Amino acid sequence: MKKQTFHTIIIGAGPAGLSCARALAAQGKKVLVCERNRTIGPKTCAGGVTWAGIRSAIPEQLIERQFPVQNVSSSLQKTRLIGQEPMVSTINRGRLGQWMAKAAAVAGAEIVTHTLVTKIDKAAIHTNRGTFTFDFLVGADGANSLVRRHLGLPVENMGIGIQYHIPTSLPDMVWHLDPGHFNTGYCWIFPQARRTSVGAYCCRSHLSPRLLKKSLHTWLEHKKINVQGLRPEAATINFDYRGWRFNNIFLAGDAAGLASGLTGEGIVPAIISGEEIAEIIVNPHHHPHRLNRLLSNHKRHSRLLRAAGKNRWGCRLIMESLLLALKLKLIPFSALEMAN
Numbered sequence: 001m002k003k004q005t006f007h008t009i010i011i012g013a014g015p016a017g018l019s020c021a022r023a024l025a026a027q028g029k030k031v032l033v034c035e036r037n038r039t040i041g042p043k044t045c046a047g048g049v050t051w052a053g054i055r056s057a058i059p060e061q062l063i064e065r066q067f068p069v070q071n072v073s074s075s076l077q078k079t080r081l082i083g084q085e086p087m088v089s090t091i092n093r094g095r096l097g098q099w100m101a102k103a104a105a106v107a108g109a110e111i112v113t114h115t116l117v118t119k120i121d122k123a124a125i126h127t128n129r130g131t132f133t134f135d136f137l138v139g140a141d142g143a144n145s146l147v148r149r150h151l152g153l154p155v156e157n158m159g160i161g162i163q164y165h166i167p168t169s170l171p172d173m174v175w176h177l178d179p180g181h182f183n184t185g186y187c188w189i190f191p192q193a194r195r196t197s198v199g200a201y202c203c204r205s206h207l208s209p210r211l212l213k214k215s216l217h218t219w220l221e222h223k224k225i226n227v228q229g230l231r232p233e234a235a236t237i238n239f240d241y242r243g244w245r246f247n248n249i250f251l252a253g254d255a256a257g258l259a260s261g262l263t264g265e266g267i268v269p270a271i272i273s274g275e276e277i278a279e280i281i282v283n284p285h286h287h288p289h290r291l292n293r294l295l296s297n298h299k300r301h302s303r304l305l306r307a308a309g310k311n312r313w314g315c316r317l318i319m320e321s322l323l324l325a326l327k328l329k330l331i332p333f334s335a336l337e338m339a340n
């Protein structure tokens with residue numbers, strides 16, 4: 001590839017980068033997406049998308065399974081929340097990535113895979129395929145973002161998720177909050193079409209990855225789910241939000257810390273932030289209503305997480321009260337969604 005200048009360069013072909021690329025290319029902008037992996041899509045992720053996200057960001061043909069019933073439990077309580085609509089659906093990240101990449105390419109974006117961005121200068125990026133210059137740069141490069149480091153923004157609050165994919169589609173979607181074992185986090189069963197993600201999530205400063213894995217194994221044994229011989233997958237989730245616009249450089253999705261610290265939900269925040277950033281780049285007077293809504297939910301989730309993380313008893317009280325409030329329908333399940 002010869003050296004070229006692009007209106008916008010996007011680093012990362014995850015949901016944040018591809019949604020931004022499609023929206024910019026659709027407005028006639030010359031866009032380059034650099035992705036370090038050879039294949040777009042696959043990512044350590046349980047693939048759960050809440051109802052508001054399904055309505056606003058995910059096409060129906062990508063939905064693997066839909067769950068109008070949510071089974072939520074703790075060590076003290078258990079409830080089945082029943083909705084009119086599927087409260088959570090599951091998708092396959094490989095299929096989502098391929099679909100989004102096609103949509104971006106059809107709109108006119110250039111996507112290069114196996115292209116690792118190693119350095120960023122004032123108006124250029126350096127990769128294993130050469131140097132490219134930009135007017136605008138979008139960091140959509142996930143939880144360990146190079147663009148974020150280039151901007152000098154620290155990440156002090158990270159979540160960690162660990163999961164196994166068992167090769168069968170279990171019947172029910174399950175969330176288990178148990179502060180004794182998972183502190184402010186939880187463990188899950190998220191069935192997709194032909195497999196099921198079983199895993200656990202917690203804020204890294206509230207529980208070590210080693211204890212998170214141990215607690216997950218204890219719970220899986222209790223549920224009689226056998227993961228022997230299966231490969232565990234783990235990755236970080238960034239919810240340390242410190243802004244998204246820095247002159248001609250933008251941060252989207254996990255790079256901006258837009259995932260929920262409470263639930264780890266990050267797919268829809270990534271898509272919405274990518275689209276909103278594209279709008280702002282094209283029209284600086286655009287008012288980012290959807291991003292602002294996301295940011296106010298993000299703030300609420302972070303406040304609750306901070307309060308629960310103060311001590312064990314406070315955590316137990318908050319988690320059990322949350323479950324009781326859901327059970328008694330004092331709050332709807334959608335209160336936990338990032339894009340509601």
Ligand SMILES: Cc1cc2nc3c(=O)[nH]c(=O)nc-3n(C[C@H](O)[C@H](O)[C@H](O)COP(=O)(O)OP(=O)(O)OC[C@H]3O[C@@H](n4cnc5c(N)ncnc54)[C@H](O)[C@@H]3O)c2cc1C
Binds near residue numbers: 016145264266268
């Ligand atoms: C175990 C686990 C389970 C999860 N389950 C859910 C769930 O059920 N629902 C949900 O909503 N969220 C879930 N998440 C969170 C979700 O996966 C992320 O929030 C989401 O993927 C963020 O999207 P993104 O586009 O910002 O980043 P990513 O999806 O991480 O994409 C970033 C891309 O940038 C590329 N990249 C990085 N650095 C460079 C570089 N230097 N050069 C070139 N390319 C680069 C990467 O290869 C990657 O493709 C889960 C996370 C984990 C770890």
